[in-house]
Amino acid sequence: MNRHEIRKEVFKAVFMNEFHDTEEMDGIIATFLKGRDIAETEDLAKNNKTPDDEEYIKTKSEDIISKISEIDELINKSVDGWKTTRMAKVDLTLIRLALYEIKFENIPVGVAINEAVTLADEFGTDNSAGFVNGALAKLV
Structure with a gap:
């Protein structure tokens, strides 16, 4: 994923925080990322997210929320x-x-x-x- 795509995913994860309790966000972000993986697997041309990208999205989202x-x-x-x-x-x-x-x-x-x-x-x-x-x- 390029930086813009990663930033877009971080935005979506942080945006979800507006509608959920902060304590629930770890599980919500994990579910969000898992859902993205399923959607991307269905369209292999877009499946370019690496495990490092996923970890970065998760870590950055959690840090912003904190x-x-x-x-x-x-x-x-x-x-x-x-x-x-x-x-x-x-x-x-x-x-x-x-x-x-x-x-x-x-x-x-x-x-x-x-x-x-x-x-x-x-x-x-x-x-x-x-x-x-x-x-x-x-x-x-």
């Missing part, structure tokens, strides 16, 4: 007029993912923002890309 309060505190302090409780769940998850990558993985700011905006175009509303871009610009 740092959500810290990440949300940064968001709430920096994004004027918006609190995490008011943000669309897709947008919030993408902002969390990008901020995590910038703060904890030292991913270049431009790369993290560009990837978040690209995923916002794919998964969000018509306004998501602009909102995510603006919020991240204020955060960095």
